[in-house]
Amino acid sequence: MDVVLTALGELIEPSRLLMLACGVLAGLVIGVIPGIGGIFGLTLLVPLTYALDPYAAFALLLGMSSVLTTSDTIPAVLIGVPGTVGAIATVMDGHPMAKKNQAGRAFGAAYTSSMIGGVFGALVLAASIPIMKPLVLFLNFGDLLAVTIFGLTLVAILAGSAPVKGLIAALLGILAGYVGLDPQLGTERWTFGELYLWEGLPVAVIFLGLFGIPELASLFFRGQIQISSTKPEPGGVRRGIRDALREWKLVLSSSTIGSLLGAVPGIGIIIIDWIAYARATRRRRPGDVPYGEGNVRGVIAPESANNAKESGSLIPTIALGIPGSVTMAILLGAFTIQGLTPGPRMLTEHAPILVAMILSIALANIMGAGLCLALTRHLVKLALVPARVLVPLAIVFVAVGAFVVKKDVLDLAFLISFGLLGIVMHNLSWPRAAFALGFVLGPNLERFSFLTLQLSGWSWLTQPVVIAILALTVFAVVQRERARRRSVGTALPQAYPLVNIGFTGLLATLAVYCLVTASQLPFDAGVFPMVTSGLLAALTIAYLAYLVFVRIRPQPSSPSAPIGRFGSEVLLLVPAAGLAVLMLAFGRYIAAIGFIIACGLWLGGTKLPRLIVRALVVALVIFIVFDLLVPQTWPKPWLFGF
């Protein structure tokens, strides 16, 4: 108790609370801008901690990192673009809620869940202090492999009524995850001589393309975020808060998933979110909104889990000095800057600092959620702002956010390419989430398999945790399959059947190419890609045969998918590609200003002086975030500019 009071006494000093507030503000801003994320934020803030004492330093850093997954909900719900990779699962139901005039409700539920999840995670961290070390050492690579296999079965849930498409999308994602140097031998796999690809396809760029661009294209043709033009639902925020409180069991169970799995190095935030989301989808009462169409539980579960994860991931960092992610590695650097050595001494001589860290996380979550709730009334008004205003601005930030990843022309090329893939998958009802899950879990499946077999041989299959997880996996798949069979006949007919056949044919060709090229790799480097591409080839060819020879009903025109919309959405990639070329030719400022003015003039409805002001404000934000706060060297524009 003395330790807690000492920590509290140290933390509530005004200068340290100010640091916490600064961290929270920085985190909220960074979370809103798609593509940048926690690494960017910590890189920005760590140098400032050199001159601070440990209490102030960790108040600043943890204040920032604790609330990233609170504010990343804003673009996820409003425009369907995840602010960080931790908000991808939130897009699934959060964005459909915004379309249905329920943005306020989605925000209310999300922030309340985030706050409870964050505080709950901090409590778990506090409670785990005495058992931190055995907790971290409890799971080995065999167990992680079993968790990965379990994670892959979530595809069955994310695929909905299209299991074959889900499986194909997941296999495609897994194959995409194998691009780069293989983890065993360092052999190049589908890198085409590009050093850029040695570390694999960049996650942030791929997800911005796959999820962000299609949603922006769809929003553009919808006209505004809300489908109807009625005013934002009155009392929506309060309703969302009540939803989260009513679903307290879901909030706590998702927070438990977040904090416990967060403590296991190697399991990223994306898989944690999807596990929480999938768990939420297991319950659907009659009359409930289907998942993926705006069910509030689909927002509550991932938002609770991703805020709780932050505390969980601190456990191995504090207990053993072993960072589970790049973000934690940076935080570990901050420990050494402060002269703190992670390990048992954190629990004895540095215990007040550790407790102050836990309090910082809890306070930051409360502050972050409180601030966001206070802003929500204004944010929901964005749902009625015309898409012709919002979309060009969002595209600029998505493009700059993607380009800042490696500042390479390939950042933009992949953004556009995966944007195209996303639009095609979205319109043909191929589950993008299944692709995302495969992309994240595929490399883990390969690496953990090799490590497990090298360290434990086949005896890993006799480990109690492995047996339990695999049994749970089988149970979940069987249960899902039964549910699917019960609902057979409710599946929607295929939209754009000919395009679907063409797309499937393209995938089959790609799979065969991958199979042939993977077979030429050394065994260790090629075995997983070969098996995956073999399965993909078999499935796509079988599905193609089904599409061609078993006639499927063409979908009549409907308001949600009018004929011609698909082509128009693809055409929207042209201005996005134009922006990319402008950025390369003239630099980010001229490109952003030129793009916003050109789009405004093309789409009409805004006077030139107002367009110029809007463009200059965007350029100013880019300058502050990407040049002033974190100075960096940008590639020289091809023609002129800066």
Next chain:
Amino acid sequence: MTFRTAASLALAVVVLSTPTAAFDANRVSIQVGFPPGASYDLLARSAGNQLGQYLPGNPQIIVENVDGAGGLRLLNLYLQTGPRDGSAVIMISPSVPLDRVLAPETTTYDPQRFQYILTFGNAPTYCVTTAASGLDTFDKLITTPGVVMASVGTSSTFYAAVAIERIFGADFNIVTGFRGVAEVNLSLARGEAHAFCGISSSEFERMRAAFDMHVVAELAPERFGLIEGAEFILDRVQDPTTREALALIFFSNRVRFPVVAHPDTPPETVTILRDAFLAAATDPAFVEDMDRLGIEISVTPGAEVQALVDQLYQTDPAIQAAARALIQ
């Protein structure tokens, strides 16, 4: 004061405050080939805090992480498009100078052409074992069958493990595929792996704070003898060719944390950068930061590094071939 006097004074101020022609950058970028949070990154940021005051015109110093492919992405980008005026320098892997010796077929760059500014480190790495494994001596490490030896991909940790296995006929089960030292530490702590070779003293200290470890061997081209009980590995090798080949493999420990300028940087600019970096590396504030971070600093000036690298490439080809054979 007449207008003419005022104008002359103003001109004099401008001339005096203008950086020398050999170096006129307003901003200098230290580009690091590794991710934020790594010891490279922390070191670069600390050095960057001091560097500006020692360069003409006191330019702004920024540190950027251009990670990927173990630093090779940065190296290749820099060689292709990096500025030649000293406004950007890079921190690369210490194994880069050795690449043309150990992997001549796949190395496209010439490490002898680089303009070495300085290296911040000259320290051994170590072979460590977990206390739980009972392998408390180097002898036990190489004679106990089935030792699980962790290594990170095909990095220097893998080379060290393979070379020791070949030279001493050890029966290691070398496990590759760990993503980084953090994952290796976790595996050692869990008892899945027993040993790890090629770890720095700062990493080792961090690891030892969390669980009990033994240091059984010191890996370096020359003996340091900083940790009691750690056998100097070259003392165990009798054959002169093998001994020299092993020393060659551990050359990277001699040139840790290298800072490099573009090969086409003018010599006078290189001299300015070398002097400034040397001053920053001995600045008390930097030294204090390094003490706090537990990063051992032992600076080698750029000209000396250049000479060491030249010397490396004059090694007897038979020894170079023996080194390649040891790690293949």
